[in-house]
Amino acid sequence: MPVLPDLFVQRMEESWIKFGITPSEQLRKLWTQTVNIYNQKINRLSPTTDTNIQVIAAETGTGKTVGLTMYCSLLPETHGLLIASRTKKQADEIAQDINDTIGKDVAKARHEDAVVTPEEAKEVRFLCITHRAYEIALENYSYGNESSLNVLNTFGDKTRCLTVIDEAPDFTKGLKVTLDEITNALGNIPHHIEVKHPVAHKAIHALQRDLKSKAMNRQVDGSITHVAHREPFANKEDYNMRELIASMRRHNGFETQKIKDKTINTLKEIQSIANTWSIYFKEGIVVSLRSVSLHLPPSDQHIVILDATASLNPTYDFMNGTAVPTLAKARSYSNVTLHVRRKSGLGKHKMINKRKERSDVLMSHLSKNLGKENMVFVCAHKDVETSLHGYELEFENYDTAHWGNIDGHND
Structure with missing residues (x-):
């Protein structure tokens, strides 16, 4: 071994x-x-x-x-x-x-x-x-x-x-492709590449027509968000864009690199969405297909x-x-005491608007209930974290982080 x-x-x-x-x-x-x-x-x-x-x-x-x-x-x-x-x-x-x-x-x-x-x-x-x-x-x-x-x-x-x-x-990766992105991609594929990959090109046109039909659906109020399940793609193999993408990568005749990259990314999204479940998503006048894929x-x-x-x-x-095998339990949190304060309005915008007020309340509570020998860590929303700084605290150690940015350090 x-x-x-x-x-x-x-x-x-x-x-x-x-x-x-x-x-x-x-x-x-x-x-x-x-x-x-x-x-x-x-x-x-x-x-x-x-x-x-x-x-x-x-x-x-x-x-x-x-x-x-x-x-x-x-x-x-x-x-x-x-x-x-x-x-x-x-x-x-x-x-x-x-x-x-x-x-x-x-x-x-x-x-x-x-x-x-x-x-x-x-x-x-x-x-x-x-x-x-x-x-x-x-x-x-x-x-x-x-x-x-x-x-x-x-x-x-x-x-x-x-x-x-x-x-x-x-x-996981969130997938999204809009009708405009599909239309632009079709317009950016050179004719000599289009004729070289007729199956993939035809599939993209079919998807464009599909989303156009949803955009023209007058039963949906254009001012609201509408979500609907899409039936699975019956011909997934037609949406294999790998060879088309390879041809696009080799082509150097694009007006800008940004146009080339955007077109290739759209083709990638189409292929990924075709290989998994998807939903129609209409927000205002913008129609898209959305999904999530595993890489x-x-x-x-x-x-x-x-x-x-x-x-x-x-x-x-x-x-x-x-x-995920069962491992020996080497740590116990049975002596942890949870202090819970329930509050309405915990969404992003409400927390940002009230961050100073709520940070003051939290710091006052911590200072009154914890001794100087304690180490304190506070996790908050990304846009709220900065409001947790600047307090004169007497704890042995004090640190902050935001969701999605918490490391496994023990200090």
Whole structure:
């Protein structure tokens, strides 16, 4: 096996003790389960033969990210991993932690602020990227462009043995294509490309006529939003736009790059919508088709996702080949006291309008009910977070974040 479980647990215990924490038996059991999952994925051994994604749903504060760093440090030098984390900063931190633990530069972050060429990326043992970079690679793969995913998955002359994703990425993508976008796309496809792909071009025209019929429906008040289910596409294969998109990419006769990119994106949306459920959406005079798609990795790519809230993520229910095993419970929140204050008007605009008033009430309550020895974390709406700053608080530590931007740090 790539890493000996006893050695991994021993190193994790040593790192915990440095922080003045004595690991419990349940925590050691959890670490054993964690290293076994990593080893199973690398050895291509899964609980079921069709499982290529394994989720480690260990609680916050049990050492998931530290364990990843430790596991990397114990792997043979022939093994290379791809590691995806939510932000550029976290990608930088994981790469640095791996290098510090091993004692030499074997990990690199790759993002817009840390440029690593495709050739250089293939020589990096532990390539650390952002969720967004991985999501884009998966999206391109779903449209037949495998190059970006291949760059990420290649180490030397072979495939990386494992992909580890720290916190769940967004495997879903909202899809939307309007009647105007379809009409513009048809107008932007050069004639010589149109005749080369008659089936796809005919399918786009059919979709245009379909949406035009909805736009002309006078039974719907043009001033309101109207939603209706669309019957599944009966001829999905006609909406395969991959070859048409490839021809559009090769064509250099567009007036601007923006027009080219917009047309290709519209074709991608059409293909994705045709392959899943969809709804007609009429808002005022704008008619569109909308849906949601899943962009999943290839079935031969083995992945481990570190996600403390996996039990609350319904996306996994729709991802074939995904397992969320039951792990040892190493943390208990039974001593937590919830203080609930119910208030109407919790929508975005109401919260923005009343953010100062409500922040004052919250800070007053916290100051009166919590001692100076406490550490306080407040999560709010993105547009409300700034109003939580500027207070003279005497807590040991105080921090804020907004929904969608909460990391797994324990400080």
